[in-house]
Amino acid sequence: MLGCRDPAFILGYLARCARRGTHLLAFWCEPEGGAPVQQVVAALAGESLPRLYRYRADGGQTPGSETDSLTILAARDFALLPAAAQGMALELLDSTGPEELAARSRRAWDQGLAVDESLWQQLRSLAARTLVASTEDSRARGAGEGAAR
Template sequence: MNVSHNELEGICRKAFQGIGFSEGDAADAADMVAWMEVHGLGGIAALKKGVHFLLKEGESQPPSIIYQDADVTVLDAHGNSILGNASLALELGYVRARARGLSVTKIRHCHNRILVIGYLSRLARRGMNVTAFWRNAHDPLTELVVGFRAGHPIPDLCFYSLEAVPDDIEKNDGITLVMANHVDLMPGLRSSQPLTNLIQHSEPDLVARKAQLLTAGMEVDDDLWKTLKSLADRLLVEATEDSRSGAGAGTNDND
């Protein structure tokens, strides 16, 4: 079915609340999904892939700190979706970059990582240079690099595969984020390994895609939409139960 940006964001926000996200986390997660989709970067596909994992996770929980010094923070997301773990981790990196000029934040053991791009856009609008990168354990091994310039809410994005598998065999389920106050961090593709299947999206490309999708609307899989509606309906059930328990006259004139 075809939906508008506002419809997509609204149903996602209610669905995330139905899963157990706090109101703030639900709003952030919905914004990430809708932002990705309206820029043609597959927010709906990523949500469809991860929604069943979200149902198993239940209420979102904050990531825990593994290591921290003045400039570097390493966090453990406990194998959960980035949708419930992004805000605190990214805000921590943002505050440190504001104070120190540069910060590095590593989020380990998370999935749905592609959706973090929507939240990074917020940081760029607030005047922060941001680069994020991660690898996917596919065959072939692939890497995604995303770069935002301060004041520019649309990134340049590079996606490519590596022909040679590196010696590091650690599971690829993390994100590295570099933020800088006054230094342009736009990534350059310089590697000792040959890069293949290069896909690049520039800022003008994504701006044009957004204009097109805002006009034409976005296609959502019918089954996914039904799932989101079902999750959103949990809020109505809870509200009805609360209303019934509080119905009737109060015990004093101030009720």
């Protein structure tokens, strides 16, 4: 997936696939404090939430460089994470398990989320161009009419 600006948006999709019996491994690299940090998400079949890992690893990139790629591996049966790490100089920075993700989700539902005003304006603008007023006439014509202006 090239040009992906926030690969973390896939976490929910990975979790849903895992609940349906597929093992998934997603990884991408982000610059953090001048050094690349490898983000790895493992969604194991049957688990309701993925596991997140952050590694400091150069990956052959120059400090502060940015990548626009996201790699996803999916299989019904595999053990790729240990094999993928062999021969690489990886330093585990932190990991987040399903229990912590569930606690974060509960806090977000209980306390709400803060959304940057500029992002909120972008979402409103997009919705204004895409959404159609819900009237008897618009329902008779079908959803999405006029969205391709």
